[in-house]
Amino acid sequence: MGIFYNFPAEKDMQCDVKLFASEKIYDEIEDTALNQLLSAATLPGVTAVVGMPDLHQGYGLPIGGVMACSTDGPVSPGAVGFDINCGVRLIRTGMQADEIEGRRQEILRMLSGTVPAGLGEGSSLNFSRSEFREVLAYGVSALPGLGLAPADAGQNCENEGFMAGADPDSVPGKAVNRGIDQLNSLGSGNHFVELQVVASTDDNLPLNEGELVIMLHTGSRGLGHEVCKNYSQQAKDKAHKYNLKFPRKNLAYFPGQSSEAEHYLKAMRCAANFAYANRELLMRNLEETWREYFPHSRLELFYDHAHNIARRETHVIEGEEREVLIHRKGATHLPPDGIALIPGSMGTASYVGLSMNSEQTGLSLESVAHGAGRKMSRTQAKKTISYDRHRQSMGEVKSTSSSGENILDESPLAYKEISDVISSLTRSNLAYPAARLKPLVVLKG
Ligand code: 5GP
Ligand code: MN
Ligand code: MN
Known part of the structure; x- marks a missing residue:
C-alpha cells in the first residue's frame, strides 16, 4: 500500500482529499496551501481532490492541486491558473554532453542571443490574424501548414500538441493582442531553457x-494570463446570476453546463494550443542556430506535456466509472504506462518519471508532481537567500537570466528538495525516477 494522507469529507466537503506526500514533505507543506486544497472539496459537484508532494500556495487552488468535477459541476478558471498549459518539453540532441565541455559559457551566450526571452519580450515571427487563429484552434498541428514545423511535429507530444474544441472567438480581444507578438517566446522568471546531461x-x-x-x-x-484574468473576473461577477457562493473568491467558477463555462473551456483550449505551439516554435527557432554550432546534431522531441490545464477524462471514482473535468494546477497527467517530466531546479537534478501502474495511479486521478515546488515565496527568497549561498547551490552550472534581475527567487534554495518529492512519488506508488538529468547550462526567462 503506497502512502498518502487522507482527509475524510467533513462539514461542507463533498469528497475526501488525498495528499500524496512522505512525512518529511508533509511537514514542510504550509497550512495555507493545505487549507486551499481542503476548500476545493467544498465546491458543489466536486467528486475528488488530490494534492501532490510539491504542493504550495496558489491562486484559488494550490499549485500541486488536482480537482475532478462532475460534468455539470464547477469549471474554475482559477483552478487551472494564469499560465494555461505551462509545461515542459524534453529534447534529445544526438550529442554527448562532453562535446560541450569547455564551451559552456559560449553556448550560454548563444542561448541568450537566440531564444526570445524576458518580460514582455516579443517573438521574431510575425503572424497575421488568420494564421494566429489557426494556431489557437489547432496548436502544433497548424504549424506544418504554415511552414513552421515538420509534418510529424505533434509526434511524442501529449495530445499530439493539440486540444480539440478550441474556439478563437471565445478568446478575449486583449488576450489575442497580447499573444500575437509573443508566440515563440520564453517569457520571464521561472521559465527556462536548460542543457542537461x-x-x-x-x-x-x-x-x-x-x-x-x-x-x-x-x-x-x-x-x-488574459484568458484566466478575464474569465475569472466574469465568474466572480456572475456569482449572483447562478446563485453561487465561493469558499474563496479565486476559486470562483461557472456551473458546468452554462454558456460561460463552455466559452471559458473553448478559450482555455486556445491558450493550451498556443502553449504547445510556443514550445514547438522555440525548439525550431533554437534548432537553426544550434545546427550552426553542431552540424552533426539533430534536435528530436522526447516528450512534451502540460502542467496547468483542464481536461475531460474518464476515471473510476469511489468504485464508479465517471466522466469528469479534471483541473490540474501545477500537476502533470501521468496515465498508466505514461511518462512525466519533473524538473527540479536550476542547480539540482530533474527527472523523467514513469508510471507505477498501481492502485494509487487511479486514486491520484493519474497525476504526479510537476516539479520540486516552492519552499518559499519570491519575496521571502529575495529577503533570506544570500547571493553567496545561492552561488554555492549552483555548483558548476552556468546560468544567466534574460530579465537581467537577480534571480535569488529562482535559486535552488527557494525550492523543495527534488529528491524528497521524487521519493514521495515512489513511496506513494505513483511514479519512479527512470532517468536523472543534471543541469549544465541554464537560461532563465
Ligand atoms: P512552475 O511551473 O510551478 O513555475 O515550476 C515548475 C517547477 O520547475 C518548479 O516547481 C521547480 O521545481 C522547477 N524549476 C524551476 N526553475 C527551474 C530551472 O531553472 N531548472 C529546472 N530544471 N527546474 C526548475
Ligand atoms: Mn509558467
Ligand atoms: Mn510551469
Missing part, C-alpha cells in the same frame, strides 16, 4: 547515459 537512466527509456538533452519550460504567455 543524462546522469543515469534505466532500460525502460530510450535515453543513454552521458547524452546531452535540452529541457524547455514555458506556457501561454500573456494570452493565457
Whole structure:
C-alpha cells in the first residue's frame, strides 16, 4: 500500500482529499496551501481532490492541486491558473554532453542571443490574424501548414500538441493582442531553457547515459494570463446570476453546463494550443542556430506535456466509472504506462518519471508532481537567500537570466528538495525516477 494522507469529507466537503506526500514533505507543506486544497472539496459537484508532494500556495487552488468535477459541476478558471498549459518539453540532441565541455559559457551566450526571452519580450515571427487563429484552434498541428514545423511535429507530444474544441472567438480581444507578438517566446522568471546531461537512466527509456538533452519550460504567455484574468473576473461577477457562493473568491467558477463555462473551456483550449505551439516554435527557432554550432546534431522531441490545464477524462471514482473535468494546477497527467517530466531546479537534478501502474495511479486521478515546488515565496527568497549561498547551490552550472534581475527567487534554495518529492512519488506508488538529468547550462526567462 503506497502512502498518502487522507482527509475524510467533513462539514461542507463533498469528497475526501488525498495528499500524496512522505512525512518529511508533509511537514514542510504550509497550512495555507493545505487549507486551499481542503476548500476545493467544498465546491458543489466536486467528486475528488488530490494534492501532490510539491504542493504550495496558489491562486484559488494550490499549485500541486488536482480537482475532478462532475460534468455539470464547477469549471474554475482559477483552478487551472494564469499560465494555461505551462509545461515542459524534453529534447534529445544526438550529442554527448562532453562535446560541450569547455564551451559552456559560449553556448550560454548563444542561448541568450537566440531564444526570445524576458518580460514582455516579443517573438521574431510575425503572424497575421488568420494564421494566429489557426494556431489557437489547432496548436502544433497548424504549424506544418504554415511552414513552421515538420509534418510529424505533434509526434511524442501529449495530445499530439493539440486540444480539440478550441474556439478563437471565445478568446478575449486583449488576450489575442497580447499573444500575437509573443508566440515563440520564453517569457520571464521561472521559465527556462536548460542543457542537461543524462546522469543515469534505466532500460525502460530510450535515453543513454552521458547524452546531452535540452529541457524547455514555458506556457501561454500573456494570452493565457488574459484568458484566466478575464474569465475569472466574469465568474466572480456572475456569482449572483447562478446563485453561487465561493469558499474563496479565486476559486470562483461557472456551473458546468452554462454558456460561460463552455466559452471559458473553448478559450482555455486556445491558450493550451498556443502553449504547445510556443514550445514547438522555440525548439525550431533554437534548432537553426544550434545546427550552426553542431552540424552533426539533430534536435528530436522526447516528450512534451502540460502542467496547468483542464481536461475531460474518464476515471473510476469511489468504485464508479465517471466522466469528469479534471483541473490540474501545477500537476502533470501521468496515465498508466505514461511518462512525466519533473524538473527540479536550476542547480539540482530533474527527472523523467514513469508510471507505477498501481492502485494509487487511479486514486491520484493519474497525476504526479510537476516539479520540486516552492519552499518559499519570491519575496521571502529575495529577503533570506544570500547571493553567496545561492552561488554555492549552483555548483558548476552556468546560468544567466534574460530579465537581467537577480534571480535569488529562482535559486535552488527557494525550492523543495527534488529528491524528497521524487521519493514521495515512489513511496506513494505513483511514479519512479527512470532517468536523472543534471543541469549544465541554464537560461532563465
Ligand atoms: P512552475 O511551473 O510551478 O513555475 O515550476 C515548475 C517547477 O520547475 C518548479 O516547481 C521547480 O521545481 C522547477 N524549476 C524551476 N526553475 C527551474 C530551472 O531553472 N531548472 C529546472 N530544471 N527546474 C526548475
Ligand atoms: Mn509558467
Ligand atoms: Mn510551469
